[in-house]
Amino acid sequence: MTHARRAVLQALVAARAHVTAEDLLNIVQIDSPEIHLSTVYRTLDALENLGVVDHVHLGHGRAVYHLTDNAHQHIVCEKCSAVEEVPSKLFLQLEKELMDNYQFKVRMNHFAVIGTCRKCLAKLEESRDS
């Protein structure tokens, strides 16, 4: 357990949400500006191997990291990029079906579910009306 690792882990706990590697870098650099982005990646990698941390792809580009205990999924609007969390239990039936029919054990939360959010759907409605 080194200084850098402690700092990254603390930042991750403090963030209490999905953060990118760069977000974490910005947080840890407030107190420890010498810490490098590659150290953040290596620490996250180590923490993932320990099963403490997971990363999720919310969309194109950057991945976000979070502590493993959060039992939720992410739904991401492809129009406005809004991210919402939804409880994992909505996915239970799908997980069961994939297990029963394909003997496939889903790790559902690795990718976000993308689509169109409430607000953007409403906007689309509006513009169709006019």
Place this chain on the structure above:
Amino acid sequence: MTHARRAVLQALVAARAHVTAEDLLNIVQIDSPEIHLSTVYRTLDALENLGVVDHVHLGHGRAVYHLTDNAHQHIVCEKCSAVEEVPSKLFLQLEKELMDNYQFKVRMNHFAVIGTCRKCLAKLEESRDS
């Protein structure tokens, strides 16, 4: 409609499966070696805007492209990278729940569902026994 676009579209139809931009490049270059990777990307982009093509992220790195009409999802094993297609109807209930509870219109197939496939699960069982 130019030569390059025709070639890319033909390659995509011929492939009849998920292919990466580079796969497509390799196919079109058999007959038209002057076609460039950036043209493939630009053509795919144009075709996506027309709604003819979709791309899916199967895992880290490259995306795969396919014609829009294929109504299936991809499940990808994170251990062995095997890709399997599953019918969209397994996802209907989830789509309905997200719509009813969150007014969120899923575009389910943009990301693959990742997890562990039958074979790799079996291997894990074995190694646990020994």
Place this chain on the structure above:
DNA sequence: ATCTTTGCAAACTTTTTGCACCAAT
């Protein structure tokens, strides 16, 4: 003393872009 981790710079992978030239209507 040994083995691991760090900082740094540089590589890497996939995709996008600027630009001058060429092709399609």
Place this chain on the structure above:
DNA sequence: ATTGGTGCAAAAAGTTTGCAAAGAT
């Protein structure tokens, strides 16, 4: 003739790696 598409090379964006120096046990 004009608008848009193409080839190329180079940039971007996100992540990974090689290495020598520094740190942990």
